[in-house]
Amino acid sequence: MQFPESWLRAFCNPPLSTQQIADTLTMGGLEVEELRPVAPPFTRIVVGEIKEAVQHPNADRLRVCQVDVGQGALLNVVCGAPNARPGIRVPTALVGAELPPGEDGQPFVIKLGKLRGVESQGMLCSARELKLSEDHAGLLELEGNPPVGADIREVLRLDDQVFTLKLTPNLAHALSVYGVARELSALTGAPLKEPAFPAVQPTTDAKLKVHVAAPDLCGRFSGRVIRNVNTKAKTPQWMVERLERCGQRSVTALVDISNYVMFEFGRPSHIFDYDRIHGGLDVRWGRQGEQLKLLNGNTIEVDGKVGVIADDREVESLAGIMGGDATAVSDDTRNVYVEAAFWWPEAVQGRSRRFNFSTDAGHRFERGVDPSQTVEHIEYITRLIQEICGGEAGPMDDQVTRLPERKPVQLRVSRAAKVIGMPVSEQQCLDAFARLRLPAQAAGGVITVTPPPYRFDLAIEEDLVEEVTRVVGYGALPTTPPLAPITAKLPPEARRSRFAVRRLLAALGYQETINFSFVEEHWEKELAGNADPIKLLNPIASQMSVMRSSLLGSLLQVLKFNLDRKAERVRVFELGRVFVRDASVQTTDTTVRGVRQPMKIAGLSYGDPDGLQWARKAGQGDFYDLKGDVQALLSPLQAEYVPGAHPAMHPGRCAIIRVDGREVGVLGELHPRWRQKWELPHAPLVFELDLDAVVARRVPQFEPVPRFQPAERDIAVIVNEKVTHDQLLAAIRGADTGGLLRDAFLFDVYKPQQASAGLALHEKSLAVRLTLARSDATLTDEQIEAAVRAVVERVTTEVGARLRG
Template sequence: MKISVSWLKEWIDTIPEDLSDRLTMAGLEVEGIELAAPKFNGVVVGKVVELVQHPDADRLRVAQVDVGQDALVQIVCGAPNVEVGIKVPTALVGAVLPGDFKIKDAKLRGVASSGMLCSAKELGINEDASGLMILDEDLEVGADFRELLDLDDEIVEIDLTPNRGDCLSILGVARDLAAITGQAVDSVERPEIKVESALTKAITIEDSADCPKYLGRVIEGVNPAAESPLWMRERLRRSGIRPHGVLVDITNLVLLELGQPLHAFDFTKVEGDITVRRAKDGEKLKLINEDVVTLKSDTLVIADHQKVLAMAGIMGGEESACDDATTTIFLESAWFNPITIAGKARNYGLHTDSSHRFERGVDFELAEKAMDYATALIQKYAGGKAGEVSQALDVNLLPKREPVKVRFYKINQIIGQQFTKYDINTFVNRIGNVTEIHDDYLVVIPPSYRFDLQIEEDFIEEVARLNGYDNVPVSFEMVSQILMTKVPESKVTLADFKNILVGRGFHEVIEMSFISPAWQAILDPNKTAIALKNPISSDLSVMRTTLLPGVLGAMDHNLKRQQTRLRFFESGRTYNGTLENVVQELHIAGAICGTAAPLQWGVDARAADFFDLKGDVEALLKRTGRDDFRFVPSKREILHPGQSADIQLESGEVVGYLGKLHPSVIKALDLGRDVFVFELNYELLAQSETPKFKELSRFPVSKRDLALVVPPEVTTQMVIDVMKGQSKPRKYLTHVNLFDIYVPKTDKAETTSKNMAFSLTFQNREESLKDVDVDTIVEEILADLGVAGVSLRQ
């Protein structure tokens, strides 16, 4: 939420110089501070006095502008909305606009121009470049524009926790700041509204538990052509809201200032009286954002006798919305039960300022004051006659503010400080109404706007917060026993795998377990992901069945920011099954792209390939101490055939896979380059072989090299398996290593046989190995290879 400091000053006397630190240490985390507009100077309020067509340019006109000096200033302007009588920001010669743009005397198509009439975009105020920024008629000509609008005002952006809905307004932040600094905050004055209209609407609420309080007022004779004053538009802009017209602007202003959402219906489009009820299954509503939603029976709506008018507390409908012809409105101010509103906006893929507040709880005593405040603003800037306020009210169903007993010793015990009774009473009185003070405790009633204050511990936390979390003493007294967790030597920890990957140049990423259904369908098309009942957004609505969306999402983010060599990994759980029976597995996945090594003078730049990633994966597998892993061709749809493999145990169980992403996947994800990925099931790899000492042999090894011709359908793994002996291990054979491979080029479409060279190592640990024994084993190997179609190269 964005807070204007100048607006805040209207509610509290003194703003501390260390405002950012004060708010952050009080739990209202400040994410940033910026000025209301970029730095510029030399801009004043100018009034166009005369206007003639440029003699040599159809789109240019020559204006004589009064800038409060003795003589008029001539300025050539091409804005479509320039006309005689308007007041606009005028940059004089010597002015410096945002972007270090300096204004000088110039000639445009032969006509002298001594300044510039400015749009809001040229001053960095907003993105509107469609025409000049039109100012209010009552502004003084020649006044410094920056000072007039207080554009050195600081805008503080605050990140609020969900329990602090009371601070979603200027008034709320002012109240909290007053409590922190020991000041008083101005009270919300309720203006007197003269009733001049007899028009009204009766209100019916089907279930008062959903809406214990609903107020409505008709205002007739509103001027639809009225414009919001500049100060109002500026306050909205500084809060991150675009102006939309005087009626919407006023309701938005009240929402931002007081925290009470309001809504204005076009009175003539409401047929009959107002009913607050649950929607009927299948009812449709076209919202003001032009989305058409099919309503569910758990959604609270505002309706007339014929149709649904709005989703209560969320968004109004287009059919009853105010437009440029609206002269009579029905203004709504209500308190909706947070439980009824919570999650409903997200169910329809929506999030509005109103739902954001109603879900967290709005001050249930504020509706009447907000209604009158908005009415007074409407009458002031758009005219109109106000009618009586119609209301439906069930006091018994409004939130109860029960007295809370707060014990003095408990506060000092938990916080670890020795507060006096006076100190505690002072702090608690700033955020509640202390009704009784006893020797050992006091009784306090929480205010109507603080739904987070319900039990004694809540007020204890408030005492610590208002006194300053940085003032809480540090205690070194041990109050718990620390036990060392035993980690079996035979277990490979996740940290072991992470350290290996980091050592090989990978960076860890941590992503959410929720992913986009589109990415899920692309990266794991054969599994049905678990859909969330209440997703935080439509792009994060299913649980991941693979870690690749997170890793590749981080890669996509970096690739789009000119990062070319990337090596990422992530560890976390995947979720399969159903929402009622979730199967969770701990996985570790990674991806690489770009060059195999960082750019340097000693190594030629080479694009990373399948074997680079295979080396990384083999380093992880080696940490387990097992040697029964086999790489077999993978048939996964997301991987490129011929550059992919499944990783199996001798039992045939698949523990992971690796390979190059299929071109169709690269295109669908818009990655724009070759990417190689892997994913391993950590739980199947966590159990390792405990290292055992083996005495070094005193006898030499014997080596044999075999040059083989291998048919295209026979894989390297198949050849190695035959050499080692599929059913019975070869005696004395200790190691097999492929050290050369060559595939002859051919113009024919069919694949050809491969030439492969293997080095075989033999050793007898009991005595020196004889050549005849080695020759016998080699002959057995060649005979078994011959069965598979592999022959010795001549």
Template structure:
């Protein structure tokens, strides 16, 4: 290979190999037409193009043997395949330094016949890249003649006949494009004279026919990039000069929308969680199917038809797996305290929804490490269930929602430190600590707490109603009692609210004790009842009656025992 050709190939990003190979590569760089050189002495009979047969194999130029199927297009001689059409040549018929007779092949392959074939085999070649995007169908003969001339000039020899097979009805035919005069002026922001438009288009080798509304433009076969009216507008702007187009700032009226009284804005949700010392994360909606299986959350998962990779093969059914994975990456990079949240959609195919996936807007948060940043005024403690519960309740306060927490059976949750979340008996999601086995499987050494809920029900709020403050004083009574360890506070609170009626303004749990003086398997709770009437001052008799009803309900429904 002469120095000038080798240097041009290197500058084009191609490594010189040998004269015959370099000539075909050089022609491809100059004309844009991929081609291949075979050793004619190694070919048997006529050479043609056909589909691969099931079970057929081919050894490629890189030495790899690949299994083929009828989806692949082949260059074949009378006995065997000799090249993978539009992608790579075969090893057995390659040209070498001892080659005396050369067989040159150049063809036009339609993009649908080549797209994805190389990717299936892990092959990425210049030829495949060009054919997938389209090559001028008029180039093959020109490329053959140019390559022949270069070989004769550089290596000598005698040319053989050029055999050409053309089926014009199967070649891509340029489609005319209508360019409207008004559309051109509207997109560019200026009017260009008809004479100038026609001059530019004809100078680019386009056939131009004036019509009433503008022009009918037919691009040459080599201009695959010209398919739309906007493509022609871009060409005219490029040749006319971008500097000749006036810089006009866009204008328009700004419409202000009044905030809704009955709906919380998603931006408020993000601001609230950020104010609670959480950082927003934005994860892919695609996840690894194996990750969902670890969480036992792969039911109804929607697989992707053409995933970017095996690790992004299905749509996420929950936010927590991806969010915990992001937390783990931060912990692995020496971030001991991590607090993240995400607002996004999840996708699942319920059993009763046929083939249609259902998209649901959710909010999730995770945390690990210290409950608060390190500082001298407060002793350090690990973040726990109630820290995230406080974050969640602050979020619910935006819509005035009262949440109820019930014991959860979620497989990814810690058996004694997780709960299902409800609003008005509607199940919203889950909150708690991850199961130790799941944390171990995910490689997490720190305890991780989090929550995930459907967001839409939390965005709905009643219209606020102003109420005057009561003119009458409130009364507080504190009660301490012992109940079984497995009785949840939510059940006790519901019993108190049911019997206290309209007098109850607030109910506060201010103490929990387990230890000396309390029977094993039980716990001592202390709560404060704040009572008030809107129309009069409550008497001791009124308050005593309410307290007596509360105690009776707790004893009757939960076997509570009043502490002396």
């Protein structure tokens, strides 16, 4: 909401500077988002009257004007404006004047010069040249015959300031200049000028029949007929000026009057063309299939959840939001019907969004507008119409069906002191409520406040505490250090922090991404295999309709975004929460019934794992490149990789990751079906892990450095080609070596191209190095041979192996 300072001071004029008023309002809860002058600085621009305007001898589009600026002698000014004519008074820049800065930021200085051979002793200005508006159609014609030679800044009151307030939804009572002035008066103690609404005596008996059929839509409906109105009358300059400084352009006199009262007192109203109303008005809920053409040109279809004002033939207006085109006033209008009503906030809230537009009226009604002064405000509108457009007023029609009940709210003074954090007395609270014009009574340390009709935000005790705090002043609150002891919570040594996990993946060349937790529904069904995802009741976009149970879809979207921008290598990860249905979860401070919300970490690798370099040929990474990154992420935990299946991954290139026998994640190459659907040149590699498994780690147990040299022995065994590396090592580690086996690792694999002596085509040779040692003595040859023999016997029994050769 924006308004000029001069309008605010017309109601409340505290002895404060402009900046001090802005600071006071901000500290009182009415945040001043912007404070700017009405016009930029300029100098030596005065009121000039054109005495003569003749055609330029050397130019068709220029005129030579004789201008009186109050200096005795007339100035000779060359002007190209089409409305330059004798008798009008316009802003005139004298020689040496500085106009507002242009696009280059430098002020434009008027100099004595010649245009097409004729001397020009100044410049006649348009509104755009003074940065007052974008109007550049002609000179700015000044109304009211201001004195010739007067400073234009004083004539147009251009030293005024414009306040822009960023109001929270509970401050509906401050959505007007008078409402802000009322708050400023309470905060500063300056007197508030009370408006008067003298009744207009009716001079005709014209009355429109109105029926309020929906009390849950409209609690009060007031209106009157005004006949013989001159709709072509011109809006006074003072009203145009105030409206423009509120960000509202002038339209017609009747529309301007309605907007003016809305900005001044927060009262939206509507003016109908009385002669275009068929029969009477019916205030009711809409009906399925009814259509309405609005003032903005849109044609909408209403239903039973939208309030309307209809006549005997059709819908005429969208209740509390916007009028209809059928009864809009025009230059041909002679008789009007002025309406002001109280619409229940619940009946207006959200209706504008259904039709993809918003209005100032709807913005106010859905927050709450004072229902007690509809008649007074119509009297004020009537008086303005008669002063500007003339007309004969009919009797007032005021129908009250059901008004909001303002229930008393109690404040415990002791509770207020505890919440505010400083001692406050009962009298301080009463004084604060008196300044805010809130009726209050005290008894036994409890103050009972009856909210006035315009305060829809006072419902509970904390609302009153806030009012007391605003008036006392946030700056008066003491700075009190916390009394509770603060003890640092040390993380367990067996658990890594999430930041350590992020740093580890960053060190491996991955970049972190942050994505929305709501995703497209087909991602869940196709990539996560989730047939019943958690759906949002009110998604922010149609493609974000469900909660994710996997991070893979988000990473693929990031990959696609980067590939579309010619990226050749993408390595990204995300650490985030997923959402899975689980009937065993109950509602707590951190959980929602029926929804499990574990943290997961997922990564994606696409392109050359090492990037462009001289030591290795460029190529796509494979399963084992990503497996190495996952092993580094889980280290020092030893993971087991078991062939498995996942909806998002290649059937033959997918592994289930297990730690200590528990399934913790999945790793593999994207399924060709999804690669084709996402139009990816190559298949990316992806992994997804439970974060709990990644952050867990074993606490190191230190052992002394061995004093005796270990022994190493290599064995080569022939096994069936279906025997895996894990099966072989499990058999070796299960051998009874008397505790001598320290390590075993595979270092060679041989598969024959054709059958040979001792090795069939369905067999392979695996070479394993065994490390044997004791901590208390050097091993003897007999101990080493016994240990090796035990290993060979074990692998023979477990996996059917035999020594090669």
